[in-house]
Amino acid sequence: MGIRSVLSKPLAKWVVERQQAWMYQPIEAQQRWFQRLIETGRNTVFGRDHALKDVRTIDEFRQAVPVRDYEDLKPYIEQILNGGTDVLWKGKPLYFAKTSGTTSGTKYIPITQESIPNHINSARDALLNYVNETGESDFLDQKLIFLSGSPELTQKAGINIGRLSGIVNHHVPAYLRTNQLPSYETNMIDDWETKLERIIDETLPQPMSLISGIPPWVQMYFDRIQERTGKLIKDVFPEFSLFVYGGVNFEPYRAKLYESIGKRIDSIETYPASEGFIAFQDSQTEEGLLLLLNSGIFYEFIPADEFFTENPQRLTIGDVELGKNYAVVINNNAGLWGYSLGDTVKFVSREPYRLLVTGRIKHFISAFGEHVIGEEVEKALKDAMHKHPETEVVEFTVAPMVSPKEGLPYHEWLVEFATPPNNVAAFAHDVDTRLTELNVYYDDLITGSILQPLRLTSLPRGAFQRYMKSQGKLGGQNKVPRLSNDRKIAESLLETEKTV
Template identity: 75%
Template sequence: MGVRSILSKPIAAYIVAQQKKWIARSAEIQAEWREKLISQAQNTTFGKDHYFKDIHSYEDFKHAIPVRDYEDLKPYINQILAGKENVLWKGKPLYFAKTSGTTSGTKYIPISQDSIHNHIDSARNALLNYINESGKAKFLDNKLIFLSGSPEMHENAGIKTGRLSGISTHHVPAYLQSNRLPSYETNCIEDWETKLEKIIDETINQPMSLISGIPPWVQMYFDRIQARTGKKIKDVFPSFDLFVYGGVNFEPYRAKLYESIGKKIDSIEFFPASEGFFAYQDSQYEEGMLLLLNTGIFYEFIPAEEFFNENPTRLSIEQVELGKNYALIINNNAGLWGYSIGDTVKFVSLNPYRVIVSGRIKHFISAFGEHVIGEEVEKAMKYACQRQPEVEIVEFTVAPMVAPNEGLPYHEWLIEFAVPPKDMELFNNDLDQKMTELNVYYDDLIVGSILKKLVITPLQKNAFIDYMRSQGKLGGQNKVPRLSNDRKIAEALAKK
């Protein structure tokens, strides 16, 4: 064993011991963070506008701070971009994480000197949890790759601005810099396909032990390696034994990824966003990810079915229940207040608080009042794939067909298969059956002859890659929406 792997074990034991302490005080820790955040931001522009000095309880907090999205917060962001200090948080942001929104155009998410630790330490601690539980640390002695966006940054109002994955690159601990790939120069390449070929050049002969990235883009990396070598990934990288991922549900990609690798390996799921690092998989044996309650974020939860109400219920951590979908709202030490990140979560454990990401609050199909969500279509896909285990999915998305040329409306499932089902009709029926079990409104529409059974449209090879390329969103942290309430994506895919 190398020095890194030897030293990591006592550090991992210490971090996990500290983690257990705050887990035992989860509700208290969250109340303390709420009070600390309000206290430190009292004299900011936002704090004065919202009478932070008069907040003495959670009820006061909810009354003073409305739930908002980026558009609502944008006037304050614009003040920071104009050079003003002490707007949302004390001083000026350390960084702006630049991201693209569907309605807001380019978004500039503040990251402060205080909040950067949430992003960096959480990723580190996820690996240390794995080391502590499994005893496996040898991967630290070999090469590690993080498929991410460019680390290049520019300045806005004197504030360094770039993609979150690129910002994080600048904070990789020194002890990992020497075995991290790709090189800085390669990571700066903007065109994803050119970058991917260079990454392969730099990694193909290296002892890769950890590979990290969003599953569809990691799959593309594997496909290109296999095209070059004709080998399974385990034969190209014999030391590869840990996959780290986030951003999407792994299940639809699992079969094809493991088939490409040629063996089953351990994996760790992250729940990061530009707005914060919210959870990570702390155990290989327990479902869900540990919600990080002691990293500068005060969390709130709105029952998903109430989110679009005028006065939705807002809950703190001790008020949540198992098995319910909640819109995730954050307040953090970078100055995001009552901020809806757009994701929904479901608690699978309350001691400790562990969550799964169940979907996007704005990504649903409700053309007929059915309100189908991402979690439901992914569960249905998992079920159908389990029934025909030879099936491998590259990618899929679902859209309503409201006005077909003939017959009843339906939900169209646009699927790119790596290996199609032997019996497509059975696969179609399994998807539809599971959907009727998961969503009573969808079932009612089928039974009431408002909708007919879902329709599968198989897509040609690289349909989703071509679509993402056409949108300028190939690679990096970009993801295809799992479902949408219109046909923009469906129609674009149909043209490919």
């Protein structure tokens, strides 16, 4: 047993004991953070604009600060990028995490000196909760691989800008750096296929014990290893015992991943976002992820079915009910105020508060971590139709093809044309090109050869009407979702057409 393994157990015990102090006093923990945030926020541009100096209670805060998305926050972000200080939070952010936006394109999410521990310590504590519960710590003495984005940072107004995974890479504790893979030089490679081959070169000879990453990226890593070695992962890495993941729904990948490994291993699910590390799986036996209530974030929850109404309820942690979907709103020490994450969650426990991530408040595709939303696909289609003016579209929907019979995964666009484009292949290419311009994650996946360009399936006239009729939803206010994160609608559409 190595030094990391030995020292991790008392550290894990200490972390869990401190954690339990707020786990079982959640309302008090949240109230303390509310007060801290308001005290700092009063002295900012945002605070003056919203009269936070007059706010003493949560009800007063709700009156002063509306729920907002990035578009509403963007003018303050631009002030910071133009050199402003004390805008959303005191001073300037340490970083901007660059992420995919909606109408605004790329989003720049602030990370401050005060908020960076939320991202770093939460990832650490997820592992230490596992050590404390299971007693397993030997994996810390072997090699650990984190499949992440490039740690390369650019700079604007004196602020470092990069992807969240790259930013976090700069804060990996020194005691883990010596057994972290891939190397910094390999992590800097932009092209995913080139980077993947280099990662395999570096890891094949090593005793890998922990692998962390988004499931489809990890699956590609496994597939390439098997192509090289002809062996199951358990035979390539006998010490491999823990898989850490987050970012997408694991279920579509679970069976294939375990088949590639050749045995079942423990796993830890995490819920990180550029805006904050929200929750992690603290137990191998209990359902759900522990909501982090003492980590610089004051949470509000809006019942999902009220989110788009004029005056939705904004609930605090003590008001939520089990089994009900809520949209997550955060206020944090990075200067996000009344900020809607766009995610929906469902609580499965109140003692302590554990949740499941149930989706997005709007339809989306994130089967591969791309976070493509309806507005992006509609704009991409509209712009392609402008280039192909003969084209008339009746209806369309988009679904992921996670496991095609051959080749890379892709997005399948099922489109019913009134008048098809003269060149369908050129039309599909123009849609795909525009989508890469609108969504940086999708662009990363295409240029990194994680996904192949979209495939367009042209459906016969009346296909969507026949589908809606088969579902008992023809007419009225019923609409076909533009996006799905699975293939239920796509397969039903195709199956309906087989019977015509």
